[in-house]
Amino acid sequence: MKTLVCAEPGKFEQAQRPRPESKPGHVRVKIGHIGICGTDYHIYGGHQPFLAYPRVMGHELSGTAEEASSDGRIAKGDLVVVNPYITCGKCHACTIGKPNCCEAIAVLGVHTDGGMCEEIVVPEGNLYPAEGLSPKAAAMVEFLAIGAHGVRRGGVRRGMSALIVGAGPIGLGAAIFAAIEGADVTLRDTSQSRLDLARKALPSARYELVGQETPGAYDVVFDATGNIKAMNAGLAHVAHGGAYVLLSVVKGDLVFADPEFHKRETTLFASRNALKEDFEHVIAKIRSGEVPVDALATHETSFEDAVTSLPLWAEDRGTLIKAIITV
Known part of the structure; x- marks a missing residue:
């Protein structure tokens, strides 16, 4: 499948990677839109600590579920928001209901490869239905949840x-x-x-x-x-x-x-990351029209053009709020 990879600081390119394998308790998502975060610009610039290159970036993600979740919350074909914080479920923070500060947290696109690609497989609990949102608005839920x-x-x-x-x-x-x-x-x-x-x-x-x-x-x-x-x-x-x-x-x-x-x-x-209730609160407020998503999405690019767009935006971030890649 096609991916966008930061091979090293200052080198951002399109590459082919194997399609991810299915896993029990996970759902395959066809990525539709990707928000570009300050973290992505830092990775491209070589300023993100504790990061191993090459890295498939991307953690502000929306897409289409290609299979149903086992708990019935998500049906095949649903528009979903991806919560990119992959947690252990066992540490003290997780057991007291604060997985946003999990001791072994792995953030997609930072600690592990993310969603600047055609498909991703993630734990079904990290997906939230986004009915009533546009796919582009759904890709902005994560940063608003913070x-x-x-x-x-x-x-x-x-x-x-x-x-x-x-x-x-x-x-x-x-x-x-x-x-x-x-x-x-x-x-x-x-x-x-x-x-x-x-x-x-x-x-x-x-x-x-x-x-x-x-x-x-x-x-x-x-x-x-x-x-x-x-x-x-x-x-x-x-x-x-x-x-x-x-x-x-x-x-x-x-x-x-x-x-x-x-x-x-x-x-x-x-205040670190966000919880499920924050994602759901943001989704509800976008759905009700209380969040000006159209004013927030100031820049857009295609998957193919992102290799030239992202480096330009990294040098001129004062002219944009949120840039979105359409896959």
Whole structure:
């Protein structure tokens, strides 16, 4: 079958791979659409740690089930969203209902080959029916679920003020779901072009360029910058009694002044990946029309053209929100 392979940093090419073999408890999926993630750009650029090349990337996936699941949830021909987090089911995190932070987690397209290919075989529990969604919208569920999970972790509810620092896809996803919960949302970024793109998707929010921000504190602050300096600085924006949610995962040490942390009685959350209920929440909100998926999908390419499109977008990510490959 046809695949897209990052053979080494800076080398992205089409290649032939064997069709995956069927496994008990798994379902074969014909991939239809693939969202390109920041992680994919990092892999292409050689900046993703603990990754072995060559790697078939791709973890934002939708497709068609080519066989039914044994539990009856999925019929042959159903449009499905793929949850790319393959978990062990046995570790402490899995047994307490938090497989998103499984001790042996393997993310498709990162720790193991992913979905930039014609077919993939995945555990049936990692597939969610996407009835009522377009195939392209279904490929955006995974990245939106990360933001939705963070919003749930932060306990966002109506009447709260929420600051999201970092207006990339993950930050924008968090902003959208904070707004859905009824929060008063502010998005902050160092890039005016990213803010302009975000404004088209979520016009109800306030937008601030770093360095020109309005003084104030917020009930919940989300960091989606991928920058350790910004993560360390974010505590200053949390209101007394508020929460700080870290969507970013970076190398480096978090350093807070303990008196500032304590006098606010700050609640600090790490937010990693997403759970089934987050995927289902996102699917429901897309189906109800509350998520502006058309404004989020700013760029598209074909499977054949992706080998030239992805490297170009990797160098100019400030002009796009989400790029989608059609297989």
